[in-house]
Amino acid sequence: MWPPDPSQKEVLGFAVSCRVLTLVLQVLTRFLCSSTPIVYWFSAHLLHHQEPLLRSLETVPWKPLAGDSPPGQKVPRNSIMGLLYNWKTCSLVTRCILGYFLTYWLLGLVLHCNFLPWT
Incomplete structure (x- = not known):
């Protein structure tokens, strides 16, 4: 089972990058619209x-x-x-x-x- 095959790595990388992107967007909008x-x-x-x-x-x-x-x-x-x-x-x-x-x-x-x- 481990190491994961290439398709699982791509899906995991895509999921992590999407989460990081939404986190960054939420934090940026919170900083821009709430504290500025x-x-x-x-x-x-x-x-x-x-x-x-x-x-x-x-x-x-x-x-x-x-x-x-x-x-x-x-x-x-x-x-x-x-x-x-x-x-x-x-x-x-x-x-x-x-x-x-x-x-x-x-x-x-x-x-x-x-x-x-x-x-």
């Missing part, structure tokens, strides 16, 4: 400078939006929830940033609960 605030700073910078809805919520957060806003819009205290409530009126950059973070959160929730590799 640059990702969050950059997305906040883009949201702050590119989204007019945030500027209107920033000036008067406790009053409804301007009279020209569509009916049914809500103005919550949390500005991110305000962006989510008014998804259709947000700019493309805002939709991409919010979509990325929502997708990351949902994938992490589903994959982690099923014991799949996710940070």
